[in-house]
Amino acid sequence: MTADVKTQVTEHDNFFCRALQLNLRVENCLANYVDANALNLRNSVCFKCNQGAEVRAAYANS
Secondary structure: OOOOOOOOOOOOOEEEEOOOOEEEEHHHHHHHHHHHHHOOOOOOHHHHOHHHHHHHHHHHOO
């Protein structure tokens, strides 16, 4: 998702998650981050993921 600059990001878009090493939907990335944040899982790869932060920012701006 970082190399392909898109103007609109929807929750149904897919991208390759480097941290989990699989194709992931934006909605699943958001859910994984929210779960890690809500459950105070600070060691979760989803909580610390820079790529996930970029995906969340792109989704928020679309």
